[in-house]
Amino acid sequence: LxxxxxxxxxxxxxGQEVNITCSHNNIATNDYITxxxxxxxxxxxxxxxxxxxxxxxxxxxxxxxxxxxxxxxSLPRVSLSDTAVYYCLVRGGYNKLIFGAGTRLxxxx
Amino acid sequence: xxxxSQTPKYLVTQMGxxxxxxxxxxxxxxxMYWYKQDSKKFLKIMFSYNNKELIINETVPNRFSPKxxxxxxxxxxINSLELGDSAVYFCASSPAQGxxxxxxxxxxxxxxx
Numbered sequence: 740l741x742x743x744x745x746x747x748x749x750x751x752x753x754g755q756e757v758n759i760t761c762s763h764n765n766i767a768t769n770d771y772i773t774x775x776x777x778x779x780x781x782x783x784x785x786x787x788x789x790x791x792x793x794x795x796x797x798x799x800x801x802x803x804x805x806x807x808x809x810x811x812x813s814l815p816r817v818s819l820s821d822t823a824v825y826y827c828l829v830r831g832g833y834n835k836l837i838f839g840a841g842t843r844l845x846x847x848x
Numbered sequence: 849x850x851x852x853s854q855t856p857k858y859l860v861t862q863m864g865x866x867x868x869x870x871x872x873x874x875x876x877x878x879x880m881y882w883y884k885q886d887s888k889k890f891l892k893i894m895f896s897y898n899n900k901e902l903i904i905n906e907t908v909p910n911r912f913s914p915k916x917x918x919x920x921x922x923x924x925x926i927n928s929l930e931l932g933d934s935a936v937y938f939c940a941s942s943p944a945q946g947x948x949x950x951x952x953x954x955x956x957x958x959x960x961x
Contacts, residue, residue, distance in 0.1 A: 780955070782940070782953055783952050788949065836948060838883075838890065841889070
């Protein structure tokens, strides 16, 4: 099963761009890379998903190199409300998402 | 309107009791899930149902029994509650099996005393 590795925590300041990189060396050919965000006392929320190259939506961008062994979630100009845990996932088998420990992002004033 | 809702939001009970958590989704999705998030914040899948049929049953004690009366509802019944069952339980749904895009409920915080 594909596993993901990402930093346990990151700190940033308001207005900065934050890049969170995730390693998934054993990603399968047909696996997508998905990122979720979880605020305290809430359920995870889907942010973005991609297969290769670059994907952008109103919340974030996702960069995936050609070998797909890693991916980088980019949050432009973060605010205090972006303080959350960010999870990088690849499919852990049929119909199964495997959540790792996630990256705790703290945005400071 | 809340897309995925769970009741109750908080549940405090004694060891040995039986309790149920209810989940409803109004997104028209075919697949629903139960996850458990422990004190270390690891989120693990417990069950998955597709159109009322059990698809995934992770290594979960048989004290936990999911029930899906229709594809919009997936309830979780827990018998003989133990201290280690204390956690936050999240319900989720997705439009298709194996869906990476899942919509989570607000969670049910269970505390077993």
